Each structure stands twice: as structure tokens, then as C-alpha cells.
Amino acid sequence: MMKFILTGAGIASMACFVACNQGQQSADTEKATPDAVAANVDSTVNPAQDFFDYANGGWIKRNPIPDEYSAWGIGNLVQEELYKRLRIINEKAVENPTDATSKKIAAFWKSGMDSVKINADGIKPIEEELKAIDAVSNLQQLVQLAAKQHNQTGVLCDLSIGQDAKNSELIIVQFSQGGLGLPNRDYYFNTDDRTTKIRNAYPAHVAKMLQFTGLDSTTAQKAAAGVIALETILAKSSRKLEALRDPEANYHKMAVTNLNKIAGSVDWVDFIKQQGISKFADTVIVGQPEFYTALSNALKSQPLDTWKNYLKWNLINRSSEMLSDTIAGTDFAFYGTLMRGQAKQKPRWKRVLDAEEGAIGEALGQLFAKEFFNATAKKRYENLVEEIRAELKTRIEHLEWMSDSTKQKALYKLSKITKKVGYPDKWKDFSAMDIKEQSYYQNMLASRQWWLAYQINKLGKPVDRTEWDMTPQTYNAYYNPSNNEIVLPAGIFTVPGKRDEELDDAVVYGYAGASTIGHEITHGFDDEGRQFDASGNLKSWWTKDDERKFNERAAVMVNQFNGYVVVDSLRINGKATLGENIADLGGILLGWEAFKKTDQFKKNEKIAGYTPSQRYFMGYALGWLGHTRKESLARQVLTDVHSPAKFRVNGPFSDVDAFYEVYGIKPGDGMYRADSTRVRIW
Structure with a gap:
């Protein structure tokens, strides 16, 4: 439920050093600084045809993606x-x-x-772990070793510790599907050309990595085939991306002894103890029980040597970046170059x-x-949160499709959303x-x-509800349904090369108010977040009729995004991305209503040749400035609940009436959608 700006691991972090340390600029330098949004425009593109390319295309043409x-x-x-x-x-x-x-x-x-x-x-740093794997002589020893190495390899499954979705005051051990070397189940079964190419290259990559552990070429190739056959079994019983977004369907609370009943090849009490958890783990939450049954069956049906090779593969795969350049480079050739299109590290x-x-x-x-991150900037965005909250309150109060009883609960939840701005x-x-x-x-x-x-x-x-799950310097933000909170690190408000006080309200309300603050607040009421109450518990608080009406309106958005082709024949998964798409649209609407109350909007004076209204929509598009390689786009479509950047602009804008008015959108334009097909939720 986060606002992700970038594709690729490890990029979305620590941003505000640029904007907040511009105070040493001279007056002449400040005057020479390009306008935050006008400088990015491609004037050869009609905004009514493709707003993303219009607002960001000039910058994209001048800034090719670096090889790394x-x-x-x-x-x-x-x-x-x-x-x-x-x-x-x-x-x-x-x-x-x-x-x-x-x-x-x-x-x-x-x-x-x-x-x-x-x-x-x-390979020396992991030699002892490899020797321990070689010493395994039976299934019980293998499972115990897998448990010991789990924190560094994530082998077999996913174990985490977090809030109980139905009792947000309780921290509990949780088990989810996992154990795959490819990003998710679809990579093992999809038949499109890009995914097939990756799957066909996977065995050779696993074999190369296993050779670093001491296996000869022939043995490594055979071992890799066994590992991939094993992973395919696990993938077959793994849920699809969209299915993982249903919090009720992915919640199965049980005694840990009951997990032993559905997945008896593992002593799960001992598995938990091997993590260092000695108490408070009698009860666990299992996200996908069928995965654990399949895992248990595979532990019995697949040869012990295959499982030992699987442990070796996971160990070196998860450790490669800390090992030699040769090992790290081999790993990068597959995950970086083939999967993401990066030419070099x-x-x-x-x-x-x-x-x-x-x-x-x-x-x-x-x-x-x-x-x-000074106090003035912190105060500006704290105030903006309250302005956005007030606009959602007004919109909820005037909804025609929602009953009064559900409205009152929605308003109460809205009033209880905690804001965390800047830093902990x-x-x-x-x-x-x-x-x-x-x-x-x-x-x-x-x-x-x-x-x-x-x-x-x-x-x-x-539960420590003051804790942050992001660092202040992170270029990202999130809504946490269990805490009913929005967390807005200082870094997310950065505009490169600009001090905060240099930014006009139109840009700020689009860039920060809509794409970040409004987006995160709306997450509390998207298809997933709406299922949690004001205290952060997974609990039904809607009438059945209101749920039906919401789902009908959400289905319009699913259909809209299902129609967008991203790369080759790959389309956006409208159901998997629904929550983020709802939040994008909600953020734009809330930011717009808040912006209309500003002096800048009322004065309607142009800056850099653009009206305040135009600058608002350009400011939102600035939040998604950039471009992505086709390889990475293909991966994003299969693995990410966020639509690619271009569609996070063009998609929701096509549903916003004010956008049609500001840019004169009419039938036949690329950005046009008939009124009857526009999404109307919040």
C-alpha cells in the first residue's frame, strides 16, 4: 500500500538532501533555475492525446537511462x-x-x-554454511538447517513478525508463501515471449551459481534441473498477485500444532524456535495454507540431494552481492541484465x-x-495533510451511493488516521x-x-504505534492499515534542485498533496484498506449493499486498466493494481479540491506560461517523471501492484472531470473516456 516511484531494487531512498540543501545558492543561481514543471514539457505532444508524454516527454528525450x-x-x-x-x-x-x-x-x-x-x-564467507548443508543426511536435519539459515536465505517459505490483522494490538508470528528463485509464480507458467526467455535462461544461471559452491559443470546442471522442478511444484501452489491482495482470504489464524497437521513434514514449533523465538508463538497466522501442504508433500516426495542443492542455491543467491565480483556479476547478469535490462552494475x-x-x-x-528538513517545511506538509483530510470528509459526506450508517463509520475512521510527517x-x-x-x-x-x-x-x-518502517530520507511513503496511519518521510516531498519555499502551491498540491498525501489517505478506503476499521482491525463495517456498490464502481477501474498494453502484449493487471489505482485517482481529486481554496488558484496568474490549474496537473505528473526499460516494465507488470508510471498519470486523469475542463478534452482525444465509463468512487 505504498506509493512507489521507481522500478528496480534499492533505488527508492534518501532524497531530500537535494532540495533541502539548496540554501547556499546565490540569487543569480536561483533565477537561473528552470521552472519545476515547465522545463519538462514536450511541446510537440498534445496534452489531450497523451498527458504523460506532454508533461514529462521533454525531460525524457534529454535524459536517456544510464547503463547501470x-x-x-x-x-x-x-x-x-x-x-x-x-x-x-x-x-x-x-x-x-x-x-x-x-x-x-x-x-x-x-x-x-x-x-x-x-x-x-x-566463496569463503559461506563455506561453513555450505559444509553444514553437505553434512545433512536425513530430512529432519535438512529442515532444522533450513530453519537455522532462514534469516539469511529466506529458504522454504516466508516467516515474519507483525500485527495481527484482526487484532491490531497483538504482534504475532506469520507464515506466507515463498521459497521461489524467480519473482513469483507467473514466471514458472506464463507463455509470453519475455517470460519464456527468462524461464529458459534460469536453469543455466542456477547451474553457474551452483558451480561456485563446488559442483562441477555436469553435476551443477543436473542439480539446477532438480532445483527448478522443485520450485515449480511450490509455484504451482502459490497464489497469484491479485489473490494476495484479499486480506480476508489470506488470513488463517491457528495453533502452531494445527500447522503441523496440514504440513507435517516440518516440526513448525521447532522451526520457530530455530529463529530464536522461544515464547509467544503458540498461535500463528498462515496466509496460504495450501502452499504449506504442497511444501510438506514436496519435502517427502523430492530427493534429499535435490533439497540440499536447493539450500545451496538459496544461500549463494541471497549472498551473492556480499561475495566476489565474479559471483556478484554472474548474479547480476541474470537478475539485472536479463530481467531488468541493466547493461552494467x-x-x-x-x-x-x-x-x-x-x-x-x-x-x-x-x-x-x-x-x-526544517520546521517550516514540516509544518507546511502537516497542514496540507489536514487540508486533504478535510476534503475527503466533505466528499464522503456528499456521496450519493453510500448509506448514512457506513458514512458515519468512514468519517470516524478518517478522523482517526494518524499522520507522521518528516521523521520519527x-x-x-x-x-x-x-x-x-x-x-x-x-x-x-x-x-x-x-x-x-x-x-x-x-x-x-x-504495539509501538510510534515506529516508522521507512527512514526519513526515503523517497516513498505508505499507509499502514493495522495502525490506520499515513507515514510521509521528508524525502518524498523533494523536487530536485528546488528549495521547498521556491515551489508554488500548484506544484506542491499536485506533487505532494495529490500523488502522496491524498494517495496515502485514500488507501484507507481502497478495495483492501476499506476492510480495516478505525482501530486497524480487519473487520466488516460496511453494509452489504454499500459493499456491492463499491465493488461495482471498482470494477469499472479494473476494466479500464485491464485495457492498457504496457509492453509487447503484456497488459496491466487491473485487479492486482486496483488499490493503487484507486489511491491515485482519490489523491488527484482530493488535491484538486484543496488547491481550489488557495490564493494562487483564485488569482489565476500564470507562471512560466502556465495557469495555476495547468500547473496542478503538471505537478502531479512530475511525481512520475521518468522512463523504464522494456525488460523492467515486463517484470513490473507481473510482480508489482503499482501500474507503470505513465498509466498512473494518464489512467486516473482520464477519470477526472476537472482535467477535461482545464485541457479541453473532447471525444476522439487519446485522454478521453465517455462520462459513463469514468470511475466514480470517492
């Missing part, structure tokens, strides 16, 4: 500046570590940048920074929040994270162990 990226856009612009600044922070920490936190930062950076040692070590220093963000990013966030009031304590002068692999493992212990420590304790 699968996509290039606004998030990358802020990220590139951030990389430079973070590198300085890390290098200063190495030169002069002043406290425990900076010592950890320095140790992490040094270990990640020591390519000489990393390359010399080769990012340089090591950027990859280390990406890893550092996941390992200890909030520690850096403390420095960031102190220096780069309370910071995580990383003092126990054992990052020190040791190998890069060991430091990454220490981070993973700390995070697992951190999650385990939540069991049996009250």
Missing part, C-alpha cells in the same frame, strides 16, 4: 546527489569516528569497499550505500533529519548491532540478525 539502471527519473535525480553526500559522510566516519554510531558506519563502509579482500575471499560504492540503507539507514536518518519522534537504538572490523558478509549478517532480534522482541509487548 533499469529506470531513470525524478527519484534517481535526488538519489544521485544523495549518493555523493552519503559517500562523504561515510568517508568522514572512517577518518574520524566520533561515537559508537559513526564507528559502525565506518566499519560497514570499509568492509563493503574492500574489494581486494572480498575478491580474495571468494552500479559502481561498488553505490551498491554499498544501498546495502547500508537497509542495514542501518535510520542511524543516517538522524543526521539527515537534523540538518535537512523516537529513534531506533542500533548499539547492539554487531557491525565492526570484519568481512562485508559478516557485517551484513550481523545486521540481519539484529533486525530479526528486533522483531522478535516485539512479541508479547504492546
Whole structure:
């Protein structure tokens, strides 16, 4: 339920350094700064035909995707500046570590940048784990070892610790489907050319990686065939992307002993204990019980050697980035080049920074929040949240299709949405994270162990509703249904090259008010979020008739997006992307209504040749500035609940009446949809 800007792993992070550190610009430099939205326009495109290409096409033509990226856009612009600044922070920490936190930062950076040692070590960092796999002689030993290695490999299944969807005050152990080396089940069965090409290349890649573990070429090829046959069994019993978005259908609370009954090849009590969980785990939530039955059957039916090779494959696959350049490069050739279209890897220093963000990013966030997000900016966006909330209140009150009883509950839920803006009031304590002068692999493992212990420590304790699941510098945002909260990191409000005070309201209300704040608030009332009540519990609070009317209106959006062809013959999955599409449309409508109350809208004076109304829609499109390689687009269609950027602009705009008025959209235009086919929900 997040607003993802970019495709590709590890990109959406730490952004506001650019916008919030522009204060040293001279007056002359400020005057020379291009307008935030006008500079991106492609004037050869008619906005009535393709608004995304019109608003962003000029920038796209001037900015090809660099070889090391699968996509290039606004998030990358802020990220590139951030990389430079973070590198300085890390290098200063190495030169002069002043406290425990900076010592950890320095140790992490040094270990990640020591390519000489990393390359010399080769496979050495995981040799002990590989020996442990080789020593396995029966199924019980294999399952116990898989449990021990789960935190570093994610092997067999997905285990997490989080809030109970039906009791948001309770933290509980949860099991979901997992265990696949390809992104999801569709990669094992779809027959389109791109997916088939990836699937056909997969065995050779697995074999290459298994050779690094000590298998000869012939043995590795045979082992890879067995691994893929095993994964295909698991994939067959895995749910499709759209099916995973039904919270009720993916909620099965049971005693852990009952999980043993449906998946008896694993002692799940012992599996949990192997994670370090010694109490508060008598009851678990299982998302997809049929997957666990299939897993249990496969453990009995597939040869022990196949499972041992599967463990080896998962170990080296999940560890490759911390190992030698040869191993990491082989992994990248498949997952980076073939699957995402990246011609080359990012340089090591950027990859280390990406890893550092996941390992200890909030520690850096403390420095960031102190220096780069001032109180004036924080107040501006806190106020904007309340303006957007007020507009949704008004829209709910005037809905013709919703009954009064459901309206009252919806309004109550809206009033209880917690806003978190900029950065947390309370910071995580990383003092126990054992990052020190040791190998890069060991430091990454220490981070993973700390995070697992951190999650385990939540069991049996009250839910900490002050916690943030993103760092302040992240270029992203989210709605958490279990906490009924919107979380808006400082980084998401960044416009590259601009101080916050340089941005006119039209751009801000489109860029931040619509695509971020309004989007996240609407998530509380999309097809999934609407099923949670004001306290964050999965609980029916709608009348049956209101549910029917909502679903009828949502079906119009499903059909609309099912019709968009993204690349080759691949179309958007309207059902899987429904929640994000509803949130996009809701955000645009709410941002627009809030913007109409501003002085800028009322004065209606042009800036850079564009009216305030035009700049509002251009500001929203700015949030999706960028372009993506075909390989990555194809992957996104199969794996992501977010529509590709172009359709997050053109799709919802085609449903907004105000857009038709501002740009004179008429029948026959590419952006036109007949009134009867426009989505009308919130």
C-alpha cells in the first residue's frame, strides 16, 4: 500500500538532501533555475492525446537511462546527489569516528569497499554454511538447517513478525508463501515471449551459481534441473498477485500444532524456535495454507540431494552481492541484465550505500533529519495533510451511493488516521548491532540478525504505534492499515534542485498533496484498506449493499486498466493494481479540491506560461517523471501492484472531470473516456 516511484531494487531512498540543501545558492543561481514543471514539457505532444508524454516527454528525450539502471527519473535525480553526500559522510566516519554510531558506519563502509579482500575471499564467507548443508543426511536435519539459515536465505517459505490483522494490538508470528528463485509464480507458467526467455535462461544461471559452491559443470546442471522442478511444484501452489491482495482470504489464524497437521513434514514449533523465538508463538497466522501442504508433500516426495542443492542455491543467491565480483556479476547478469535490462552494475560504492540503507539507514536518518528538513517545511506538509483530510470528509459526506450508517463509520475512521510527517519522534537504538572490523558478509549478517532480534522482541509487548518502517530520507511513503496511519518521510516531498519555499502551491498540491498525501489517505478506503476499521482491525463495517456498490464502481477501474498494453502484449493487471489505482485517482481529486481554496488558484496568474490549474496537473505528473526499460516494465507488470508510471498519470486523469475542463478534452482525444465509463468512487 505504498506509493512507489521507481522500478528496480534499492533505488527508492534518501532524497531530500537535494532540495533541502539548496540554501547556499546565490540569487543569480536561483533565477537561473528552470521552472519545476515547465522545463519538462514536450511541446510537440498534445496534452489531450497523451498527458504523460506532454508533461514529462521533454525531460525524457534529454535524459536517456544510464547503463547501470533499469529506470531513470525524478527519484534517481535526488538519489544521485544523495549518493555523493552519503559517500562523504561515510568517508568522514572512517577518518574520524566520533561515537559508537559513526564507528559502525565506518566499519560497514570499509568492509563493503574492500574489494581486494572480498575478491580474495571468494566463496569463503559461506563455506561453513555450505559444509553444514553437505553434512545433512536425513530430512529432519535438512529442515532444522533450513530453519537455522532462514534469516539469511529466506529458504522454504516466508516467516515474519507483525500485527495481527484482526487484532491490531497483538504482534504475532506469520507464515506466507515463498521459497521461489524467480519473482513469483507467473514466471514458472506464463507463455509470453519475455517470460519464456527468462524461464529458459534460469536453469543455466542456477547451474553457474551452483558451480561456485563446488559442483562441477555436469553435476551443477543436473542439480539446477532438480532445483527448478522443485520450485515449480511450490509455484504451482502459490497464489497469484491479485489473490494476495484479499486480506480476508489470506488470513488463517491457528495453533502452531494445527500447522503441523496440514504440513507435517516440518516440526513448525521447532522451526520457530530455530529463529530464536522461544515464547509467544503458540498461535500463528498462515496466509496460504495450501502452499504449506504442497511444501510438506514436496519435502517427502523430492530427493534429499535435490533439497540440499536447493539450500545451496538459496544461500549463494541471497549472498551473492556480499561475495566476489565474479559471483556478484554472474548474479547480476541474470537478475539485472536479463530481467531488468541493466547493461552494467552500479559502481561498488553505490551498491554499498544501498546495502547500508537497509542495514542501518535510520542511524543516517538522524543526521539527515537534523540538518535537512526544517520546521517550516514540516509544518507546511502537516497542514496540507489536514487540508486533504478535510476534503475527503466533505466528499464522503456528499456521496450519493453510500448509506448514512457506513458514512458515519468512514468519517470516524478518517478522523482517526494518524499522520507522521518528516521523521520519527523516537529513534531506533542500533548499539547492539554487531557491525565492526570484519568481512562485508559478516557485517551484513550481523545486521540481519539484529533486525530479526528486533522483531522478535516485539512479541508479547504492546504495539509501538510510534515506529516508522521507512527512514526519513526515503523517497516513498505508505499507509499502514493495522495502525490506520499515513507515514510521509521528508524525502518524498523533494523536487530536485528546488528549495521547498521556491515551489508554488500548484506544484506542491499536485506533487505532494495529490500523488502522496491524498494517495496515502485514500488507501484507507481502497478495495483492501476499506476492510480495516478505525482501530486497524480487519473487520466488516460496511453494509452489504454499500459493499456491492463499491465493488461495482471498482470494477469499472479494473476494466479500464485491464485495457492498457504496457509492453509487447503484456497488459496491466487491473485487479492486482486496483488499490493503487484507486489511491491515485482519490489523491488527484482530493488535491484538486484543496488547491481550489488557495490564493494562487483564485488569482489565476500564470507562471512560466502556465495557469495555476495547468500547473496542478503538471505537478502531479512530475511525481512520475521518468522512463523504464522494456525488460523492467515486463517484470513490473507481473510482480508489482503499482501500474507503470505513465498509466498512473494518464489512467486516473482520464477519470477526472476537472482535467477535461482545464485541457479541453473532447471525444476522439487519446485522454478521453465517455462520462459513463469514468470511475466514480470517492
